Amino acid sequence: MGSVLSMEDFDRMERPRIQGRPSFYGETLIKDVVIKELSLFADERGFLVEIMRSDDDEMKPLNIKQAIASYSYPGMIKGWHLHSEQEDYLVCVTGMVKLVLYDYREDSETYKVINEIFMGEKHPRAVYIPPGIFHGIKNIGHEMSVVIGMPSLFYDPENVDERRVNPLDKDIVPYDWDCKME
Ligand SMILES: Cc1cn([C@H]2C[C@H](O)[C@@H](COP(=O)(O)OP(=O)(O)O[C@H]3O[C@@H](C)C(=O)[C@@H](O)[C@H]3O)O2)c(=O)[nH]c1=O
16 A cells, blocks of 8 residues: 555645535625526427526616627637626627626625636526626637627717726736636
């Protein structure tokens, strides 16, 4: 029998991250963010997912002003985006993405909390994001990903309610986008 690892060495090593909620990492869900698990209806023709209903008050769909489709190449990161007024309602309809949120609201009980939300074809879900929360999206699949965004403001190129920070700049948002493979 080889040498048995001493428990002292064992305890010094990193413990595995645990998903308290499927396809989610974070000490707690950021305040006012809503994650709605969507049902996928499959048959031999294909599958269907209901991505938004105007009678689903929790997701504030009546605030939606328009819808966009955001396409990302594999491995691409889009972010960090921050809105002062705009609410976002996001659903990944093609591929898989990692949506990362960082609460930047100083008066929030979840100020500086980070959420990692994995969503898309393998885990259909819709996410409501209030203003004041940095968000970024990484295509973690091997095909183009498509995220449907349904914001609460019309897009106004003369007065865009959005500020951006380079996703690799950790000074403002202390997050490493690399895959945590351990
Ligand atoms: C967002 C938006 C962009 N555009 C145009 C102008 C802009 O230079 C070009 C590319 O836009 P963006 O760089 O914002 O696209 P993108 O980086 O894909 O970001 C978009 O992704 C979704 C998921 C979000 O969460 C939003 O932040 C939205 O900005 O498209 C519109 O015409 N209407 C729109 O509503």
